[in-house]
Amino acid sequence: MAVLxxxxxxxxxxxxxxxxxxxxxxxxxxxxxQVVSGVTPGKGGQDVEGIPVFDTFHxxxxxxxxxxxxxxxxxxxxxxxxxxxxxxxxxxIVAITEGIPAHDELRVYNHLARNPSVRLVGPxxxxxxxxxxxxxxxxxxxxxxxxxxxxxxxxxTLTYQIGNELAQSGFGNSSIVGIGGDPVPGSSFxxxxxxxxxxxxxxxxxxSGEIGGDAEERAADHIAEHVSKPVVAYIAGFTAxxxxxxxxxxxxxxxxxxxxxxxxxxxxxxxxxxxxxxxxVAEIAIEVLGAxx
Numbered sequence: 001m002a003v004l005x006x007x008x009x010x011x012x013x014x015x016x017x018x019x020x021x022x023x024x025x026x027x028x029x030x031x032x033x034q035v036v037s038g039v040t041p042g043k044g045g046q047d048v049e050g051i052p053v054f055d056t057f058h059x060x061x062x063x064x065x066x067x068x069x070x071x072x073x074x075x076x077x078x079x080x081x082x083x084x085x086x087x088x089x090x091x092x093i094v095a096i097t098e099g100i101p102a103h104d105e106l107r108v109y110n111h112l113a114r115n116p117s118v119r120l121v122g123p124x125x126x127x128x129x130x131x132x133x134x135x136x137x138x139x140x141x142x143x144x145x146x147x148x149x150x151x152x153x154x155x156x157t158l159t160y161q162i163g164n165e166l167a168q169s170g171f172g173n174s175s176i177v178g179i180g181g182d183p184v185p186g187s188s189f190x191x192x193x194x195x196x197x198x199x200x201x202x203x204x205x206x207x208s209g210e211i212g213g214d215a216e217e218r219a220a221d222h223i224a225e226h227v228s229k230p231v232v233a234y235i236a237g238f239t240a241x242x243x244x245x246x247x248x249x250x251x252x253x254x255x256x257x258x259x260x261x262x263x264x265x266x267x268x269x270x271x272x273x274x275x276x277x278x279x280x281v282a283e284i285a286i287e288v289l290g291a292x293x
Contacts, residue, residue, distance in 0.1 A: 002130030003175045003195040003202075004092060005033075005068065005152065009134045012037045012060045012090070014081045015072035016048050021280070024096075024138050025051065031135040036064040039081075057081075057088035069129065070127070070136055071095040078123065083111060086118050094136050094187065095122035105184035112186065122187025126156035126178035139176060147172020149285060150196035152189055153208035154181045154215075158236055158278055162206060165282035171289060174202040181210065186236045189219035197227050204230050204289055206281060209263060209271070211237030216263040224270035230288045233274045234281040235260040255293035 015021035016038025037060040044055035054060040069085035127137010153159040209216040237260040275281030
């Protein structure tokens with residue numbers, strides 16, 4: 001099994017006719033994902049190497065049965081594209097676009113909160129990969145292999161490194177979910193951890209966080225109360241200069257709150273082992289999995 005995306009995923013890409021949208025749509029299709037349609041207003045009736053393009057999500061869903069959307073449009077159009085996908089009945093929306101204004105993100109978040117059947121992953125995220133099944137986003141699938149480790153991360157690049165080190169050591173992933181690093185994410189660590197906890201294929205969960213906010217601390221409380229599977233964590237930013245804003249828009253540190261040290265201590269207090277670099281995270285995960293075997 002896997003979480004969120006699998007062989008039944010039928011993907012529609014908003015912005016498929018743009019350079020990045022085309023490149024990653026075809027890359028996802030080449031991996032085996034069912035990329036059934038795209039949306040670009042004014043270009044309905046065209047196609048991208050055999051993938052039909054429609055003017056609206058409503059038409060794309062009616063014609064192709066799309067059940068997942070990927071958003072690749074410029075920031076000023078992204079919020080409306082997400083809301084159009086939701087209105088068309090799509091239940092999983094993956095927003096790759098970065099630089100969406102925070103007030104637009106908040107508008108989307110509050111609107112989608114009234115429709116619990118819809119899940120938004122992102123924005124400003126690398127997407128979702130279920131190795132051997134489907135890739136929705138920009139994750140380099142060749143770094144990963146099928147297995148039993150679920151990964152949820154605010155960072156894309158660090159996720160790739162952790163997954164690659166696991167693969168090189170003979171372990172693989174059930175799914176990799178990048179939730180993005182913006183101030184108003186559509187899905188939280190807790191949301192995805194709940195999915196991994198319920199997934200019989202996932203035996204261990206890796207949480208990759210970073211400085212800023214309190215999402216990791218809240219995840220620590222949830223893990224202690226509701227998660228039976230082992231969890232290993234990494235927090236990026238141990239060497240971040242004090243008082244300096246770095247990385248994602250959500251990486252804002254206020255006083256001692258939101259620092260890598262504070263987050264690591266909160267997780268460790270709840271029984272979650274925290275690696276100080278991606279290599280150490282992979283080593284801990286391999287140790288835990290080996291002990292379970």
